[in-house]
Amino acid sequence: MAKLSQSLKSWGSDDFRKTLKYELEALGNTELPLNQATTQGGLADDSNISVLVNGITDDHEKIRVEIGIFFNEIVAGCNCADEPSVNNTYCELRLIINKKTADSHFSLYP
Numbered sequence: 682m683a684k685l686s687q688s689l690k691s692w693g694s695d696d697f698r699k700t701l702k703y704e705l706e707a708l709g710n711t712e713l714p715l716n717q718a719t720t721q722g723g724l725a726d727d728s729n730i731s732v733l734v735n736g737i738t739d740d741h742e743k744i745r746v747e748i749g750i751f752f753n754e755i756v757a758g759c760n761c762a763d764e765p766s767v768n769n770t771y772c773e774l775r776l777i778i779n780k781k782t783a784d785s786h787f788s789l790y791p
Contacts, residue, residue: 682784683712689783692744698734705732705748705776714787715752718772723756726767735773744778747790 691700715725733749773790
Protein backbone atom coordinates (compact mmCIF):
# COMPACT_ATOMS: atom_id res chain seq x y z
CA MET A 682 0.00 0.00 0.00
CA ALA A 683 1.44 3.33 -1.06
CA LYS A 684 1.54 6.34 1.21
CA LEU A 685 0.86 9.55 -0.69
CA SER A 686 1.85 11.94 2.10
CA GLN A 687 2.84 14.89 -0.09
CA SER A 688 -0.41 14.68 -2.04
CA LEU A 689 -2.43 14.60 1.16
CA LYS A 690 -0.53 17.65 2.47
CA SER A 691 -1.36 19.54 -0.72
CA TRP A 692 -5.05 18.51 -0.68
CA GLY A 693 -7.27 21.55 -1.14
CA SER A 694 -4.56 23.62 -2.78
CA ASP A 695 -3.92 24.42 -6.44
CA ASP A 696 -0.85 22.14 -6.29
CA PHE A 697 -2.76 18.93 -5.50
CA ARG A 698 -2.96 17.59 -9.07
CA LYS A 699 0.69 18.37 -9.78
CA THR A 700 1.87 16.83 -6.49
CA LEU A 701 -0.28 13.73 -6.99
CA LYS A 702 1.02 13.27 -10.54
CA TYR A 703 4.61 13.57 -9.32
CA GLU A 704 4.13 11.07 -6.48
CA LEU A 705 2.31 8.55 -8.66
CA GLU A 706 4.91 8.69 -11.43
CA ALA A 707 7.60 7.95 -8.83
CA LEU A 708 5.85 4.79 -7.53
CA GLY A 709 6.37 2.42 -10.43
CA ASN A 710 5.39 -1.25 -10.62
CA THR A 711 5.91 -2.00 -6.96
CA GLU A 712 2.81 -0.01 -6.02
CA LEU A 713 0.85 0.55 -9.24
CA PRO A 714 -1.00 -2.46 -10.70
CA LEU A 715 0.41 -1.91 -14.19
CA ASN A 716 1.25 -5.55 -14.89
CA GLN A 717 -2.46 -6.32 -14.49
CA ALA A 718 -3.23 -3.70 -17.13
CA THR A 719 -1.00 -5.04 -19.89
CA THR A 720 -2.83 -5.91 -23.10
CA GLN A 721 -0.48 -8.36 -24.83
CA GLY A 722 0.76 -10.57 -22.01
CA GLY A 723 3.93 -8.59 -21.46
CA LEU A 724 5.40 -6.82 -18.46
CA ALA A 725 4.96 -3.17 -17.61
CA ASP A 726 8.07 -1.01 -17.90
CA ASP A 727 7.87 1.61 -15.16
CA SER A 728 10.76 3.72 -16.45
CA ASN A 729 8.48 5.97 -18.52
CA ILE A 730 5.14 6.49 -16.74
CA SER A 731 2.89 9.47 -17.41
CA VAL A 732 -0.16 10.13 -15.22
CA LEU A 733 -3.33 12.06 -16.03
CA VAL A 734 -5.73 13.07 -13.27
CA ASN A 735 -9.16 12.53 -14.85
CA GLY A 736 -11.44 13.25 -11.91
CA ILE A 737 -11.53 13.87 -8.16
CA THR A 738 -14.27 13.45 -5.57
CA ASP A 739 -14.08 13.97 -1.85
CA ASP A 740 -15.88 12.78 1.22
CA HIS A 741 -15.05 13.26 4.89
CA GLU A 742 -12.64 10.33 5.12
CA LYS A 743 -11.30 9.70 1.62
CA ILE A 744 -10.17 11.36 -1.56
CA ARG A 745 -11.25 9.39 -4.63
CA VAL A 746 -9.32 9.94 -7.84
CA GLU A 747 -9.72 8.53 -11.32
CA ILE A 748 -6.37 8.47 -13.10
CA GLY A 749 -5.12 7.48 -16.51
CA ILE A 750 -1.62 6.07 -16.92
CA PHE A 751 0.46 5.82 -20.06
CA PHE A 752 3.30 3.30 -19.83
CA ASN A 753 5.32 0.91 -21.98
CA GLU A 754 4.61 -2.81 -22.14
CA ILE A 755 7.53 -5.09 -22.96
CA VAL A 756 6.42 -8.15 -24.93
CA ALA A 757 8.87 -11.01 -25.34
CA GLY A 758 9.69 -12.24 -28.84
CA CYS A 759 8.01 -15.40 -30.10
CA ASN A 760 11.27 -17.37 -30.45
CA CYS A 761 14.91 -17.16 -29.41
CA ALA A 762 15.99 -14.87 -32.24
CA ASP A 763 13.25 -12.25 -31.75
CA GLU A 764 13.95 -9.13 -29.77
CA PRO A 765 11.30 -8.04 -27.28
CA SER A 766 8.96 -5.34 -28.55
CA VAL A 767 7.88 -2.27 -26.62
CA ASN A 768 4.27 -1.14 -26.97
CA ASN A 769 2.62 2.00 -25.67
CA THR A 770 -0.18 1.11 -23.27
CA TYR A 771 -2.86 3.06 -21.41
CA CYS A 772 -4.98 2.09 -18.43
CA GLU A 773 -7.33 3.76 -16.00
CA LEU A 774 -7.19 3.28 -12.26
CA ARG A 775 -9.30 4.30 -9.33
CA LEU A 776 -7.32 5.60 -6.40
CA ILE A 777 -8.56 6.05 -2.85
CA ILE A 778 -6.46 8.11 -0.43
CA ASN A 779 -7.25 7.89 3.30
CA LYS A 780 -7.28 11.46 4.62
CA LYS A 781 -5.97 10.49 8.06
CA THR A 782 -3.13 8.13 7.13
CA ALA A 783 -2.31 8.93 3.46
CA ASP A 784 -2.61 5.16 2.77
CA SER A 785 -3.71 4.60 -0.79
CA HIS A 786 -5.49 1.80 -2.60
CA PHE A 787 -5.51 1.27 -6.38
CA SER A 788 -7.93 -0.73 -8.51
CA LEU A 789 -8.20 -1.13 -12.26
CA TYR A 790 -11.03 0.84 -13.78
CA PRO A 791 -12.91 -1.43 -16.17
